[in-house]
Amino acid sequence: MLVRLLRAYLRPYSKPIALVVLLQLIQTLATLYLPTLNADIIDNGVVKGDTGYILEIGGWMLAVTVGQIVCAIGAVYYGARTAMAVGRDLRATVFDRVQSFSARELGHFGAPSLITRTTNDVQQVQMLALMSFTLMVSAPIMCVGGIAMALHQDVPLSALLLIIVPVLGAVVSLIIWRMRPLFRGMQDRIDTVNRVLREQITGIRVIRAFVRDTHERKRFARANTDLMDVSVRAGRLMSLMFPSTML
Structure with missing residues (x-):
């Protein structure tokens, strides 16, 4: 697509x-x-x-x-x-x-x-x-x-490429395979953060009237932390890509 x-x-x-x-x-x-x-x-x-x-x-x-x-x-x-x-x-x-x-x-x-x-x-x-x-x-x-x-x-020494290139391809493919579900999860969690924030901005007067500030803060913190956790996990995998390739 x-x-x-x-x-x-x-x-x-x-x-x-x-x-x-x-x-x-x-x-x-x-x-x-x-x-x-x-x-x-x-x-x-x-x-x-x-x-x-x-x-x-x-x-x-x-x-x-x-x-x-x-x-x-x-x-x-x-x-x-x-x-x-x-x-x-x-x-x-x-x-x-x-x-x-x-x-x-x-x-x-x-x-x-x-x-x-x-x-x-x-x-x-x-x-x-x-x-x-x-x-x-x-x-x-x-x-x-x-x-x-x-x-x-050096032709004989270049035979190492027959081993190095498949290993490199396998390592990169493994990293990408692990990252794909994490990025899908990031999209869902970004939607959640947007939804929670939009609801809080729209209903801010009701939240204050019913003294729900603490509850809404915790609700946003949970959504925000979930997004951070997935982003950090995806970032750690991405950080492996370049050193693995260079190695």
């Missing part, structure tokens, strides 16, 4: 997306090229004591690094602008759709759930688009380029 949604709303932004892909390609190739230059400095400069070669290749490394930084900044800039534009369009569409609902449909979904769909859910789609532009575009380029560079350096 998300793929169809993004395909529909990203179609008007094909030119910025193409620019992001180009910048990510250049940045990733530069990232893969820098270790080779560093190896050349050690093999042909440091070992042989050739200061001129060290300065020459070092200057080339500096130029490649500057180009990599410029491409990274450009990719994040255009990726963020495109993701925010998609979020704006999606919010407008959801708002227009909700305005056309009948009273029965509004009662079926509930105001707290519709508020969550218009705010938090759209923000999640924005973050998905942004992460796609910044990470998911460069990941396959890095994968293919990294394997090619590894084979170029």
